[in-house]
Amino acid sequence: MDEGKIIVVDDEVLLLGMLKEAFGSAGYTVFTAENAEEALKILQKESIMVMFLDIKLPGMSGVELCKKIRIENKVGIIHAFTGYSNLYGLLECRAAGFDDFFVKPTEIKMLLKAAQEAFAKLKRWEIDNCGLT
Amino acid sequence: MTMLKEEWVSQREELESYLEIVSGIGIVLLDSVLNIQDCNQGFTRMFQLQRKPFGLPVTNFLILVDDDLKYAEELKLSCSHQSGVHGTVYCRAVKTKNGCLLFCERIILTGSRAIEQIGAINNELINLQRESVKKNLLLEKLKRELNERITELEATLARVKQLEEKYRLVVENAAEAIVIAQDGLLKYVNPMAVKILGYSEKVLTSMPFVELLHTEDREKVFEAHSRVMRGEENQSIHEFRVVALDGTIRWADSHAVIIPWDGKPATLNFIIDITDRKQAEDARHHYEKLQGVLEMAGAICHEMNQPMQIISGYSEMLLKNISENDPIHTKLDTINKQIIRMGTITRKLMNIKKYETQDYAGFCRIININGSSGEDIE
Numbered sequence: 001m002d003e004g005k006i007i008v009v010d011d012e013v014l015l016l017g018m019l020k021e022a023f024g025s026a027g028y029t030v031f032t033a034e035n036a037e038e039a040l041k042i043l044q045k046e047s048i049m050v051m052f053l054d055i056k057l058p059g060m061s062g063v064e065l066c067k068k069i070r071i072e073n074k075v076g077i078i079h080a081f082t083g084y085s086n087l088y089g090l091l092e093c094r095a096a097g098f099d100d101f102f103v104k105p106t107e108i109k110m111l112l113k114a115a116q117e118a119f120a121k122l123k124r125w126e127i128d129n130c131g132l133t
Numbered sequence: 134m135t136m137l138k139e140e141w142v143s144q145r146e147e148l149e150s151y152l153e154i155v156s157g158i159g160i161v162l163l164d165s166v167l168n169i170q171d172c173n174q175g176f177t178r179m180f181q182l183q184r185k186p187f188g189l190p191v192t193n194f195l196i197l198v199d200d201d202l203k204y205a206e207e208l209k210l211s212c213s214h215q216s217g218v219h220g221t222v223y224c225r226a227v228k229t230k231n232g233c234l235l236f237c238e239r240i241i242l243t244g245s246r247a248i249e250q251i252g253a254i255n256n257e258l259i260n261l262q263r264e265s266v267k268k269n270l271l272l273e274k275l276k277r278e279l280n281e282r283i284t285e286l287e288a289t290l291a292r293v294k295q296l297e298e299k300y301r302l303v304v305e306n307a308a309e310a311i312v313i314a315q316d317g318l319l320k321y322v323n324p325m326a327v328k329i330l331g332y333s334e335k336v337l338t339s340m341p342f343v344e345l346l347h348t349e350d351r352e353k354v355f356e357a358h359s360r361v362m363r364g365e366e367n368q369s370i371h372e373f374r375v376v377a378l379d380g381t382i383r384w385a386d387s388h389a390v391i392i393p394w395d396g397k398p399a400t401l402n403f404i405i406d407i408t409d410r411k412q413a414e415d416a417r418h419h420y421e422k423l424q425g426v427l428e429m430a431g432a433i434c435h436e437m438n439q440p441m442q443i444i445s446g447y448s449e450m451l452l453k454n455i456s457e458n459d460p461i462h463t464k465l466d467t468i469n470k471q472i473i474r475m476g477t478i479t480r481k482l483m484n485i486k487k488y489e490t491q492d493y494a495g496f497c498r499i500i501n502i503n504g505s506s507g508e509d510i511e
Contacts, residue, residue, distance in 0.1 A: 012439045018446040025450070056435060083442075084434035086483055103483070104438035105445040105476040 005046060006115060007031040009039045009065065010054040010081070019052070022108045028115060036060035036068075043069065048076070050118040052111070053098075055082035055089065063096045070097035075125065077118035081106070159237040167191050167202070170232070179237060180216045191235070195222060202226045202233050210237075217259035310385075310406065313392070314358065315399035317341050329385075329406050331378030347374035347382060354387075361389045361400045372407070384411040423488040426500055430482035438479055445472040481506040 006028045008019045016032040023030045031048060033039035035057050042048070051069070055062040066078055080098045082089065093101055100114060159176030161169055169186050177185060180194050191197070194216040201208055208224040227234040304311055310326035312319050319326075322337045330337060330345060337345075346354050350373040357370045370387040377383055384407045389400045448469040455462045484506040491501040 012443070014443050015439060015446075018443050018450075022446055022450060083436070083438035084431050084483060103480065104442040105472060106442070107473075108446050108449045 004119070005029045005031065005048045006050045006052065007033065007039060007042060007046075007048045008052045008081075009033045009036065009057065009062065010052075011035060011056075011058050012054075019111070022111065023115060026112050026115070034058075036062070036065040039065060040068065043073075049073075049122050050115055051076060051078045052081045052102075053078060055080055055085065055093070063092055066093070066096045066098055075122070077121060079114060079118075158239075161191060161235045161237065162232065163191055163202075163235060164232040167197070167233075176237060179222075179239070180212075180218055194218075195224070195237070202235070215259070308405075310402075310404040312337075312342075312402045312404065313394055313399050314342055314402060315394055315397060317343065320394055320399060326404070329377065329383055329404075330375065345375050347376055350374050357387075358389065358400055361391050362398060364391060364398075372411070382408075384408045419488055423485075426488055426505070427485055430485050434479045434483050438476070441472050441475055441479070445469065445476070448472065478502065 004027060006023050008016060008023070008030060009032070010016050010019070011034050013034065016034065020030040020032055031042050031046060033042055036059060039053070053062040053065055057065065060068075062080065062082070066080075069076065069078060077099050078097060080093045080101045081104065082102070083104045085093075085101070085103055090101055099118075102111065102114070159173065159179040161172040161176050164170050167190055169189050169191055171187070172185050176182075180186075186193070192213060194213055196211040196213050201210070206226050208226060210222050210224055212218045212220050212222060223238040225236040225238075227236070304323050307323060307325055310329050311321075311323040312326050313321040318340075319338050319342045322334055327334055327337065332340075343351055343355065354370055354373050370389075373385055373387070374382050375385055385404050386407050387402050387404045389402045391398055392401045393399070448465050452462065452465050452469060455465065481502050485500075485502070486507060487505055489501045489504040490498040491504070493499045
């Protein structure tokens with residue numbers, strides 16, 4: 001696993017820029033995609049285990065994207081990051097394989113903490129040794 | 134008796150030829166007890182009869198002294214008063230095996246005024262008797278007709294009772310309340326009306342029906358009732374409220390027609406309890422409003438949270454790099470806190486669970502976000 005790699009998927013370009021700067025300034029390598037198809041292409045090339053996916057995306061939704069990712073990647077930490085949701089949205093996200101769920105606007109420090117905890121988990125699980133990635 | 138008739142028939146030719154010569158002669162065939170078995174036209178003419186007096190005793194026409202026919206062939210007999218003819222008749226009796234053939238020659242008038250008067254009186258009496266018989270026959274006929282009419286009427290009455298019973302069953306088992314209103318009172322209420330309103334039939338038919346109506350609907354219902362009473366049109370009243378005995382408000386639809394009742398105009402009203410339907414409509418209406426609010430809230434959250442996230446993110450990053458002593462820090466902090474506040478509001482919008490409004494400055498109503506989400510805004 002390439003430590004410190006994060007992918008952020010959102011159709012809002014300004015938001016992508018802001019998050020790239022936020023995570024980047026914290027030392028992470030940030031990949032961004034404006035839609036699911038673009039994200040899948042990046043994930044085919046890069047081994048990225050921490051992800052932040054918007055639920056509402058043009059074309060394939062964030063929920064569908066998560067399901068697709070989970071087919072190949074059972075271990076990666078995938079966060080839902082949505083502008084709107086309710087209980088049913090949360091349940092659907094959990095069923096699709098999301099590990100956590102953030103509703104915008106969320107403080108940057110909370111997102112950084114989530115990323116930090118995700119990498120800590122992955123480290124604790126010793127993914128490298130298991131050869132799962 | 135057959136033998137006697139046969140004998141009569143065998144002698145007919147002889148008799149008929151005799152009758153041609155002596156046209157005024159009457160011939161009568163009697164049986165052993167002197168009842169008439171047959172006669173010729175001479176006999177019917179002699180006693181002014183419309184038809185042959187079969188079976189009648191000959192003593193109705195001629196007065197016989199005991200054994201007259203038994204011992205004498207030539208007789209001089211008086212006419213019976215019952216015959217309506219008076220005078221004397223010369224007769225020749227011919228014995229037969231079973232009875233007697235009597236040849237009656239023309240009547241000899243007595244010439245006595247008294248006897249003629251008696252005869253006239255007798256004739257009058259007989260006419261009266263005949264009239265009486267006719268009247269009796271007519272009376273019998275009328276009696277028969279009357280009985281037939283009574284039977285017919287009884288059958289009609291039974292049918293009417295059956296119909297009444299059917300109508301009663303329909304009215305008493307109707308799913309609608311059926312009431313008859315007249316002079317401000319209910320003159321009739323069916324069991325469903327009693328069930329809906331909760332009052333007894335006695336109370337319902339003794340209280341002014343306007344008291345059963347919700348105060349806000351009284352005018353509407355009363356106007357419709359008055360229009361029907363004026364014969365303007367059959368009226369349907371949609372969605373009015375009645376107040377039941379236990380104070381619950383029931384919604385109803387009504388249709389009324391004018392009818393005569395105890396000789397005066399009244400309205401026959403068919404009332405359907407639409408409370409359940411109304412409540413379901415209200416619930417659906419409420420749900421549709423809530424659905425609309427939820428959809429709008431979802432759209433607002435989705436659209437607003439995106440830029441709020443960007444503002445929030447950048448202001449947070451800027452705050453991190455600016456000294457707290459810098460005047461810009463305070464302003465940035467304010468921006469950041471307001472964004473957080475807006476985020477709190479959009480979260481409440483996401484949690485809306487019911488449709489609740491509140492007055493806004495007295496000129497309109499807006500969604501009560503706190504009440505609808507069950508939370509308080511700081």
